[in-house]
Amino acid sequence: MIRTIIHIDKNKCNGCGACAAACHENAIVMLDGKAHLLRDDYCDGLGDCLPHCPTNAITFEKRDTAAYDEQAVHAHQKALLTSHQHTCPGQTPRSLGQTKNTATSQLRQWPVQIKLAPVTAPYFDKASLLIAADCTAYAYARFHEDFMSGKITLIGCPKLDNIDYSENLTAIFKQNTIKDITVIRMEVPCCGGLESAVKKAVQQSGTAISCQVITLCMDGTIR
Numbered sequence: 133m134i135r136t137i138i139h140i141d142k143n144k145c146n147g148c149g150a151c152a153a154a155c156h157e158n159a160i161v162m163l164d165g166k167a168h169l170l171r172d173d174y175c176d177g178l179g180d181c182l183p184h185c186p187t188n189a190i191t192f193e194k195r196d197t198a199a200y201d202e203q204a205v206h207a208h209q210k211a212l213l214t215s216h217q218h219t220c221p222g223q224t225p226r227s228l229g230q231t232k233n234t235a236t237s238q239l240r241q242w243p244v245q246i247k248l249a250p251v252t253a254p255y256f257d258k259a260s261l262l263i264a265a266d267c268t269a270y271a272y273a274r275f276h277e278d279f280m281s282g283k284i285t286l287i288g289c290p291k292l293d294n295i296d297y298s299e300n301l302t303a304i305f306k307q308n309t310i311k312d313i314t315v316i317r318m319e320v321p322c323c324g325g326l327e328s329a330v331k332k333a334v335q336q337s338g339t340a341i342s343c344q345v346i347t348l349c350m351d352g353t354i355r
Contacts, residue, residue: 279346319349
């Protein structure tokens with residue numbers, strides 16, 4: 133359908149994030165230091181974000197696009213509340229590139245904690261996921277090179293967090309096209325909660341995602 137929707141000029145955007153904060157539908161996210169419209173059907177076309185942009189990077193345009201979906205917006209906002217995205221600017225989803233300060237890092241996105249992961253972040257689309265117990269990176273010296281390369285990484289500790297990761301993971305698996313999953317856990321029993329949560333989420337999502345489980349011993353060897 134033809135309707136009015138916002139347009140973001142990436143060349144004018146200074147990455148301040150004011151538009152994202154002003155959007156009542158949470159339709160705008162900051163990625164790579166620029167504002168992005170997350171999904172067309174999240175934008176109601178009213179333009180609450182326009183007066184908050186200091187560089188006039190946001191304008192209206194009329195084009196053929198999906199209709200505004202209020203139900204989808206409510207589901208999106210509920211997911212954001214569940215993952216506490218409204219509490220801290222450091223939890224804003226963003227893609228990471230290689231810079232001189234991160235030349236050896238294979239981390240491709242932020243945030244990395246399972247409990248903070250935004251369900252509808254663009255980087256989940258067609259992603260290979262690495263879901264790791266947070267101790268594993270300390271036990272295995274070549275963790276970035278051997279496991280994180282080319283993957284979107286999520287980490288957690290079921291014992292310390294004391295939450296069921298399967299709810300957020302199920303939503304991620306349902307709402308995105310995930311290519312495959314690699315789970316890396318330690319040999320200790322509490323890490324079994326991470327493995328169980330991933331398998332439970334795959335089952336609850338009704339998907340057939342390939343899932344590989346790797347177990348690390350505390351001396352850094354693979355079992």
